[in-house]
Amino acid sequence: MNTFESSPTLSDAPSTNRWSNSGAADPDVLRPSAQPEARQPAASPLQARQSASVQSTDQVDPRRWRGSLLAGAVADALGAPIESKPMDQIREVFGPHGITGLVPERDGIGGITDDTQMTLFTGEALIRAHARQRRAGSSDVRYSTQLAYQRWLHTQGVPWEKARGPRNPTAVPDGWLMGVPGLFKRRAPGATCFFALKGYGQTGEMGTFTHTLNNSKGCGGVMRAAPAALWSDDPAAVFEIGAMTAALTHSHPSGYLPAGALAVMVHTLVRGGSLADALAACRAQLYRWNGHEETTAALDAAVDLSGRGAPTPEKVGTLGGGNVGETALSIAVYSALATNDLNAALLVSVNHDGDSDSTGAVCGNLVGALYGEDAIEPTWLAQLEMREVVEAMAADLLAEFGPRPPADDRWATRYPND
Ligand SMILES: [Mg+2]
Numbered sequence: 001m002n003t004f005e006s007s008p009t010l011s012d013a014p015s016t017n018r019w020s021n022s023g024a025a026d027p028d029v030l031r032p033s034a035q036p037e038a039r040q041p042a043a044s045p046l047q048a049r050q051s052a053s054v055q056s057t058d059q060v061d062p063r064r065w066r067g068s069l070l071a072g073a074v075a076d077a078l079g080a081p082i083e084s085k086p087m088d089q090i091r092e093v094f095g096p097h098g099i100t101g102l103v104p105e106r107d108g109i110g111g112i113t114d115d116t117q118m119t120l121f122t123g124e125a126l127i128r129a130h131a132r133q134r135r136a137g138s139s140d141v142r143y144s145t146q147l148a149y150q151r152w153l154h155t156q157g158v159p160w161e162k163a164r165g166p167r168n169p170t171a172v173p174d175g176w177l178m179g180v181p182g183l184f185k186r187r188a189p190g191a192t193c194f195f196a197l198k199g200y201g202q203t204g205e206m207g208t209f210t211h212t213l214n215n216s217k218g219c220g221g222v223m224r225a226a227p228a229a230l231w232s233d234d235p236a237a238v239f240e241i242g243a244m245t246a247a248l249t250h251s252h253p254s255g256y257l258p259a260g261a262l263a264v265m266v267h268t269l270v271r272g273g274s275l276a277d278a279l280a281a282c283r284a285q286l287y288r289w290n291g292h293e294e295t296t297a298a299l300d301a302a303v304d305l306s307g308r309g310a311p312t313p314e315k316v317g318t319l320g321g322g323n324v325g326e327t328a329l330s331i332a333v334y335s336a337l338a339t340n341d342l343n344a345a346l347l348v349s350v351n352h353d354g355d356s357d358s359t360g361a362v363c364g365n366l367v368g369a370l371y372g373e374d375a376i377e378p379t380w381l382a383q384l385e386m387r388e389v390v391e392a393m394a395a396d397l398l399a400e401f402g403p404r405p406p407a408d409d410r411w412a413t414r415y416p417n418d
Helices: 062-082 087-094 114-136 141-155 191-203 226-230 235-247 253-270 275-286 293-306 313-317 325-337 342-350 356-371 378-383 387-400 409-414
Strands: none
Touching (some): 062 114, 062 253, 087 313, 114 235, 114 356, 114 409, 141 191, 226 253, 235 253, 235 275, 253 293, 253 356, 275 325, 342 356
């Protein structure tokens, strides 16, 4: 383990359970036998920021990591045209199997949504916090993430002086993402994210695990959390950072715990783990948190359903609509477990009545990390909006969190402090 912030130490963290590393999607194998008593981590990697060591890792498979971000974006674009459309209507328009490929816009491009936009800003935030730690010896990753989301808010039409918040003296929003015109397109941003961040712009009040802003468990937290997978070699720290990014806007545990869960699953997969490994790692962290029951039950439901034959949109529908955190995670995990192919998983994850772009984005983060970028249907990748931006962010995250992070002026301009 090598984090620049200490991780929580819990005496009652689960030491063993029956989530095996077999790789089989067998519900009897994958279901835990008992749940230890939950508690909120007492010490937080967010609170101790004085450690001199900076985390890096060379254990990440770059093809799996790039696959995670790219497949997330591809599935976001796959699901975008059918978001919240009833399956009957989807079949009427696209045929009996529903959507079977990217539906390009008039310019031939498959458009991403706020899910991918915000994922890019999560990545930017983590790089900026980590680089600041290297340069200045201290950082506040929560604040860096808040400010990155305030920049996203600005891209969605809120003037910078209203978006930046009372503590930020920056006259104009900085960093390279601000120079990407495509990010300024409005793609139906989620109301919870939008209004929570607008509130920060006015008051400077940050949402945390203990300082709640609302009671939302919308899927806007989990859909943007994948970059937290690279934050640390320690799954507990990865979980907490992932959950932290979501708690800035979503105060219900089922709004932020699925984000931690996704981050830990991706963390496991990009290091070569199987889906069973990822589920076991995620479950081990979830148990430690108050309010995990809905999320763990949603994972149970996904595992159970995956043992019941071939996937159908109707089966997916029994897991929920994916518009809240735990069901978005559940549909994504089910789609991964019920298929043996990245692209098949993405199609399962978007063809249902619910929040198709978000369930797709989360599923893409998982199966991209499982199968790697080479498994993504090339014609979909070729049509993906801002493919090069997603690839650049994936590469930058690998560089910053790798063994030799850049220290040149170009990097400091690309990723300024805070
Ligand atoms: Mg969306």
